[in-house]
Amino acid sequence: MNRQKLPAVFALPLVVLFIFAIKPHYGGEISVKLNEPTTFTLNTANYSNLILYSLIYENFFYLQKDGTITTHVFEDYRFDAGSKTLILTLKENLSFSNGKPLSAKNIQQSLKMFLGANLFAASKLNKVIKNIRSVENQILVELLTDKADILDLMTAPELVVLAENEQSFSGPFYPDEWEKNHHLTLKANPFYAGGRTYLDAVKIVFTDETLPDVFLSSPKSLRENFQEFDSGIFQNIYLCFLQGDVGQNTKIALYTLLKRFNEASGFKYRELNTLTSDEESPVAIQIKTITERRMASILKSSDIKLYILASLSFLEKDLTAFLKKNNLKIETLFIDDSQMMNFLNSTAIQYVLIDKIFQTKIPIEEKISRILKESSFNQFNVKYLRMLGELDEVKYSNSQELLMEQIARISEAIINDGFIFPLFQKQYSLYIRNVWQAVEVDYYGRPLFQKARKAND
Amino acid sequence: MKKVAQQSCEVPCGGIRALDSKFKICSKKPTNFRICYKALTWSLLMLLLFPVFVFCQSATEAMVQEAADHVRDFFKDKTASRVAVVQFENYSELTDLAMQKIYQLLTARLENDKNISVSDLLLNFANGRGDFNVSKVNELDYLLYLRFIQNKSKIGIGMMIFSRWQDKLVSIKYCEKNLGPGERELLNVRNFAFSEMGFSKLSEFATKKNLMDVQSTPGADGQTQYFFYYPDEIVIYTAREDRLEKQTATKLNWSRPLYPVLHYHGKLLLFLFNHELIMTVGGNFSSNAQMLTLRDNVWLETAKIGFVPFKKLIFNGNSYLVGASYDEGKNFFTDKIYFMPFSDPAVVSGIIERKAFPAYAIDFSTQEDQLQGIHLIDRNYRYRLLTADFNETAPEPEPKGASLSAGDGQWLAISDYSRQTDRIFFYDIKAGGLRPVYSGKIPGEIQFISAGVWQNTKGFWVGCQLPHDQDDQSVLQFWGKRNE
Numbered sequence: 028m029n030r031q032k033l034p035a036v037f038a039l040p041l042v043v044l045f046i047f048a049i050k051p052h053y054g055g056e057i058s059v060k061l062n063e064p065t066t067f068t069l070n071t072a073n074y075s076n077l078i079l080y081s082l083i084y085e086n087f088f089y090l091q092k093d094g095t096i097t098t099h100v101f102e103d104y105r106f107d108a109g110s111k112t113l114i115l116t117l118k119e120n121l122s123f124s125n126g127k128p129l130s131a132k133n134i135q136q137s138l139k140m141f142l143g144a145n146l147f148a149a150s151k152l153n154k155v156i157k158n159i160r161s162v163e164n165q166i167l168v169e170l171l172t173d174k175a176d177i178l179d180l181m182t183a184p185e186l187v188v189l190a191e192n193e194q195s196f197s198g199p200f201y202p203d204e205w206e207k208n209h210h211l212t213l214k215a216n217p218f219y220a221g222g223r224t225y226l227d228a229v230k231i232v233f234t235d236e237t238l239p240d241v242f243l244s245s246p247k248s249l250r251e252n253f254q255e256f257d258s259g260i261f262q263n264i265y266l267c268f269l270q271g272d273v274g275q276n277t278k279i280a281l282y283t284l285l286k287r288f289n290e291a292s293g294f295k296y297r298e299l300n301t302l303t304s305d306e307e308s309p310v311a312i313q314i315k316t317i318t319e320r321r322m323a324s325i326l327k328s329s330d331i332k333l334y335i336l337a338s339l340s341f342l343e344k345d346l347t348a349f350l351k352k353n354n355l356k357i358e359t360l361f362i363d364d365s366q367m368m369n370f371l372n373s374t375a376i377q378y379v380l381i382d383k384i385f386q387t388k389i390p391i392e393e394k395i396s397r398i399l400k401e402s403s404f405n406q407f408n409v410k411y412l413r414m415l416g417e418l419d420e421v422k423y424s425n426s427q428e429l430l431m432e433q434i435a436r437i438s439e440a441i442i443n444d445g446f447i448f449p450l451f452q453k454q455y456s457l458y459i460r461n462v463w464q465a466v467e468v469d470y471y472g473r474p475l476f477q478k479a480r481k482a483n484d
Numbered sequence: 485m486k487k488v489a490q491q492s493c494e495v496p497c498g499g500i501r502a503l504d505s506k507f508k509i510c511s512k513k514p515t516n517f518r519i520c521y522k523a524l525t526w527s528l529l530m531l532l533l534f535p536v537f538v539f540c541q542s543a544t545e546a547m548v549q550e551a552a553d554h555v556r557d558f559f560k561d562k563t564a565s566r567v568a569v570v571q572f573e574n575y576s577e578l579t580d581l582a583m584q585k586i587y588q589l590l591t592a593r594l595e596n597d598k599n600i601s602v603s604d605l606l607l608n609f610a611n612g613r614g615d616f617n618v619s620k621v622n623e624l625d626y627l628l629y630l631r632f633i634q635n636k637s638k639i640g641i642g643m644m645i646f647s648r649w650q651d652k653l654v655s656i657k658y659c660e661k662n663l664g665p666g667e668r669e670l671l672n673v674r675n676f677a678f679s680e681m682g683f684s685k686l687s688e689f690a691t692k693k694n695l696m697d698v699q700s701t702p703g704a705d706g707q708t709q710y711f712f713y714y715p716d717e718i719v720i721y722t723a724r725e726d727r728l729e730k731q732t733a734t735k736l737n738w739s740r741p742l743y744p745v746l747h748y749h750g751k752l753l754l755f756l757f758n759h760e761l762i763m764t765v766g767g768n769f770s771s772n773a774q775m776l777t778l779r780d781n782v783w784l785e786t787a788k789i790g791f792v793p794f795k796k797l798i799f800n801g802n803s804y805l806v807g808a809s810y811d812e813g814k815n816f817f818t819d820k821i822y823f824m825p826f827s828d829p830a831v832v833s834g835i836i837e838r839k840a841f842p843a844y845a846i847d848f849s850t851q852e853d854q855l856q857g858i859h860l861i862d863r864n865y866r867y868r869l870l871t872a873d874f875n876e877t878a879p880e881p882e883p884k885g886a887s888l889s890a891g892d893g894q895w896l897a898i899s900d901y902s903r904q905t906d907r908i909f910f911y912d913i914k915a916g917g918l919r920p921v922y923s924g925k926i927p928g929e930i931q932f933i934s935a936g937v938w939q940n941t942k943g944f945w946v947g948c949q950l951p952h953d954q955d956d957q958s959v960l961q962f963w964g965k966r967n968e
Contacts (some may be wrong), residue, residue: 049885049899049902049903050815050816050844051746051815053811053815053816099744118744119742120738120739120740120742122740122741122742126741217743217812217813218741218742218743218744219744221744221746222744222746223743223745223746223812223813223814
């Protein structure tokens with residue numbers, strides 16, 4: 028049988044089953060393969076986390092793939108042009124997963140926390156917000172300018188409803204059982220603002236013991252009984268040097284090492300020669316590698332601790348084996364994204380592998396701004412601030428040429444300053460077992476399980 | 485028998501609906517033409533009594549099929565052509581009623597043709613001519629002209645297809661058949677021949693979405709008040725001719741814990757107690773139902789009840805509220821039936837639980853306020869009947885839909901085990917069994933069925949969700965027996 032035709036063959040019995048479903052069946056558990064988190068504190072630094080935390084924290088607004096903006100927590104939202112105020116009216120009687128009331132104060136506080144985060148999306152929103160107040164069940168967001176498109180900014184996946192208590196969750200599910208290194212069970216939140224999900228539970232698995240119902244993999248890895256969804260996102264991996272005193276030789280040697288690692292693993296990861304994506308960047312970055320012998324000589328004389336964000340834990344096995352095989356005594360340490368921010372002001376971390384996820388559709392100027400803002404860490408300075416300002420100016424000039432020129436200038440400056448080297452790019456597709464229906468994928472490539480149910484239920 | 489009964493009861497779409505700006509819910513009575521079910525059922529009886537008619541009937545069907553085939557052939561290379569019969573004349577010896585039946589037969593055939601979109605514009609058929617809604621003609625691509633003639637002993641049908649865009653006749657078809665006397669009699673059977681007929685759709689209204697239940701009670705002025713139960717309010721209407729006029733609305737204040745739901749389900753109960761009107765409202769979004777008492781024209785919450793009351797009935801001479809409890813936030817009831825002694829609208833105590841089954845739908849049939857049986861659709865879509873002393877009868881083997889309602893211990897209405905194009909089935913339960921007597925088509929999916937009264941006619945309210953529901957509206961129909 029032609030494998031390409033398999034989905035159609037399987038679709039038929041599903042249609043028959045669907046016809047005879049009268050009422051949606053409540054119950055069941057879907058398994059999803061994701062990276063194991065370190066805590067339940069919101070951290071959307073990578074794609075896996077983006078999905079995981081979307082299950083337990085509710086977004087203010089959702090951006091659908093077709094550009095539609097929806098919300099589950101607000102009864103009404105409108106922009107009052109006269110007072111330049113966005114008025115968000117909270118639904119009545121909402122609760123967190125533990126039954127505690129979800130009030131306008133929680134919304135106000137959540138918004139403030141988001142604005143305080145070191146995120147590009149937050150800084151954009153910060154620029155337009157003057158004040159946030161809550162009056163009864165309304166949140167009044169006063170703006171500095173007429174900004175009718177503020178809702179677009181508020182669809183950021185990091186802008187979620189947080190509770191004062193860490194054990195309360197606003198999302199469709201809440202953590203129920205966590206067996207470390209194995210699985211995490213999320214139970215349906217009976218108070219979920221969007222309406223109780225059909226599913227009883229989501230099982231997040233961290234191992235490959237069984238094939239889960241939902242998993243991420245590289246595009247076009249055809250799987251029987253699975254449907255592939257374009258996630259619309261990619262993940263870039265960068266080598267960063269957090270201290271200014273790292274020698275150029277060491278930087279190049281470490282860069283060469285990681286390039287050789289990819290080569291040795293059969294180019295498992297796509298080579299990245301730009302800061303954003305090779306397809307869209309006006310400039311390519313050519314960092315010359317050095318010979319293996321020279322690389323080994325430099326690295327052997329250096330005491331290198333390579334920190335790697337936990338979201339890149341998939342590199343661990345291969346990288347450790349590679350280092351061992353090449354007799355290189357480089358210590359690799361995996362740290363959680365949230366912990367890294369605490370290390371920034373210490374000298375403990377010199378070399379770190381980080382990742383950034385991007386929506387393919389986002390304009391390149393936004394991506395480059397984000398890299399500059401979020402990945403320059405403690406080296407962000409007046410020069411970069413000025414460059415971002417200039418980028419903003421050319422954005423409104425309507426000159427694509429000027430825009431590309433500015434992006435090229437920023438890329439050049441970042442590379443010349445030598446604190447971030449692009450390494451690899453990982454592209455993702457989302458695979459969902461055919462038996463599951465009504466799983467939607469939003470603009471940010473997150474599977475939404477609110478109405479997910481088995482076809483034969 | 486069941487199949488025959490279903491076939492005999494194809495009731496054409498009834499009148500429609502519109503929620504106007506003055507908060508009136510309007511309806512249009514089905515025309516006389518549309519109330520052809522009596523004759524159809526009479527036809528059914530004739531068929532049973534005189535099997536030879538079955539053979540005779542096929543001549544009409546064959547003629548109609550030939551005409552329909554011609555239309556299908558004409559449109560086979562065209563797509564989405566908008567077509568309607570706009571002229572229909574009868575010069576044969578057949579009566580107007582026979583013409584109505586034949587028109588229905590033809591329309592039903594044409595509706596199955598995927599290449600055309602058929603509109604039913606017939607308003608009435610009288611004095612040998614069809615009366616059509618000509619205001620819709622501008623929305624059509626092709627017009628069908630029909631003419632029946634008598635050719636000696638045969639009946640002939642002439643059909644012309646007129647293209648509005650070409651402004652000319654594009655096809656003509658004539659066919660004739662010999663109709664036997666039995667078939668002619670069957671077609672010409674008069675409306676008033678038999679009064680014992682089935683349920684039909686008597687009214688249809690457009691409503692807001694999330695309507696969960698409808699109940700009625702006589703108002704202070706003797707006029708019936710209709711209570712529409714939405715999650716956040718009760719809207720009270722009175723009937724003015726075929727319309728519903730909004731009288732008042734009462735906001736429902738629910739307290740925590742509240743469970744947001746994907747689909748709202750709930751029950752409304754109204755009854756008089758010590759000359760006071762009592763209302764209970766409960767649903768799948770709250771753990772507690774509210775008991776409200778009307779005092780000085782204001783609804784006051786007098787108690788919260790831990791289950792959703794369905795009915796007030798008598799047990800051993802004492803009043804009880806009987807009901808069930810939704811699995812919170814979901815679309816089904818848990819496996820318990822609750823009985824609460826009722827002597828004071830402010831007192832909630834002494835609740836007794838009895839085990840039943842988790843169910844998508846439950847209702848209680850009563851006779852003279854005594855519990856007769858508990859009707860359930862379980863989570864496997866099996867109909868189950870529990871007797872008053874909770875003995876279970878064997879579940880029905882055929883799956884049923886997820887909505888059900890029992891009316892007065894006499895009739896039971898159940899939705900179909902299907903999606904998108906639903907049906908409603910009416911069963912006679914007087915004798916304790918489940919005897920199918922009637923069915924009708926429902927546009928979309930049935931959301932709830934509730935026994936009730938509309939303009940002194942007993943029957944069932946049916947809340948439907950249309951396949952492509954627009955403007956946040958749903959459809960409410962009332963099905964009843966017009967002769968009762």
